[in-house]
Amino acid sequence: EIVMTQSPATLSVSPGERATLSCRASQSVSSNLAWYQQKPGQAPRLLIYGASTRATGIPARFSGSGSGTEFTLTISSLQSEDFAVYYCQQYNNWLPFTFGPGTKVDIK
Amino acid sequence: QLQLQESGPGLVKPSETLSLTCTVSGGSISSSSYYWGWIRQPPGKGLEWIGSIYYSGSTYYNPSLKSRVTISVDTSKNQFSLKLSSVTAADTAVYYCSNILTGYTDVWGKGTTVTVSS
Numbered sequence: 001e002i003v004m005t006q007s008p009a010t011l012s013v014s015p016g017e018r019a020t021l022s023c024r025a026s027q028s029v030s031s032n033l034a035w036y037q038q039k040p041g042q043a044p045r046l047l048i049y050g051a052s053t054r055a056t057g058i059p060a061r062f063s064g065s066g067s068g069t070e071f072t073l074t075i076s077s078l079q080s081e082d083f084a085v086y087y088c089q090q091y092n093n094w095l096p097f098t099f100g101p102g103t104k105v106d107i108k
Numbered sequence: 109q110l111q112l113q114e115s116g117p118g119l120v121k122p123s124e125t126l127s128l129t130c131t132v133s134g135g136s137i138s139s140s141s142y143y144w145g146w147i148r149q150p151p152g153k154g155l156e157w158i159g160s161i162y163y164s165g166s167t168y169y170n171p172s173l174k175s176r177v178t179i180s181v182d183t184s185k186n187q188f189s190l191k192l193s194s195v196t197a198a199d200t201a202v203y204y205c206s207n208i209l210t211g212y213t214d215v216w217g218k219g220t221t222v223t224v225s226s
Contacts, residue, residue: 001171034212036155043204043216044155055214087155091211096170097157 002026002093004100006086012108013078021103023071023088032092035064035073038102039084047086048073075105083107110135112205112217120199120224126192130205130217137186138163143208146179146190148201149219156201160208161188195224 003026013019023033031051036044046055048064051071061076075082088100116128130144137144145160159169161179169177178191192199200223206213 032211036213043219044213045216046212046214049209049212049214089155089212094160094168094211096168096172097160097211099155099157101154 001096002029002090002098004088004090004098006088006100006103008103009101010104010106012106014108015080016077017108019075019078019082019105021073021075021086021105023066023073023100025069025071025090028068029090029092031067032090033064033066033071034089034091035062036087036089037082037084038087044087078105110207110215112207112215114203114205114217114220116220116222118221118223120195120222121226122196122224123194126190126195126199126222126224128190128203128205128220128222130188130190132186132188137181137188138183141209143168144181144188145206145208145213147204147206147213147216148199149204150198150201158190158192158203197224200224 005024007022033051035048038044047058052064063074065072085102085104087102111133113131120126143160143162146158148156159179161167176193181188202219202221204219205217207215
């Protein structure tokens with residue numbers, strides 16, 4: 001099983017600031033990595049797939065980068081609606097798909 | 109626009125079988141573009157992939173749950189289903205159904221809470 005780790009566990013950011021979230025895979029997943037945003041009481045929402053491709057309707061302030069084992073999600077200027085938990089997921093190995101433990105972005 | 113909706117009992121007794129159904133609307137479950145999947149989230153915790161199915165019936169299960177999981181598809185009803193046997197309190201979670209493209213999910217159901225308790 002590919003183990004995904006995320007850092008930091010919590011990121012405190014002021015509105016308008018830049019947020020950088022990290023995701024690491026225990027072995028190479030190529031570019032088969034997705035990022036999701038989850039707000040309390042809601043289902044996750046796809047932000048990024050293929051490590052760097054924004055999903056339909058996702059604002060340009062969200063960007064993803066990386067390949068292999070190291071990945072980054074950057075939110076260039078945090079808006080109030082961006083405070084949430086962010087998960088990465090690898091899909092290079094289907095047995096099983098695995099998610100990271102999440103990074104909570106909260107208001108500083 | 110593709111939409112998914114989970115349904116099933118919200119309370120299951122320990123050792124019994126959890127059964128959930130996902131109804132697909134706005135698209136065909138027989139689409140060659142998608143697999144269909146189940147993901148769960150225990151209270152206050154992260155996401156765990158349970159398993160996936162193709163309209164033909166081909167399945168992938170999380171090895172950690174494989175001995176207890178069955179996912180099936182009913183193309184006539186545009187639905188797919190999850191059965192998880194011998195449940196314990198550790199199976200208490202919000203259960204989501206989803207589509208799966210090349211491995212990532214872009215449409216999720218709203219989720220249904222299942223509590224395992226006597």
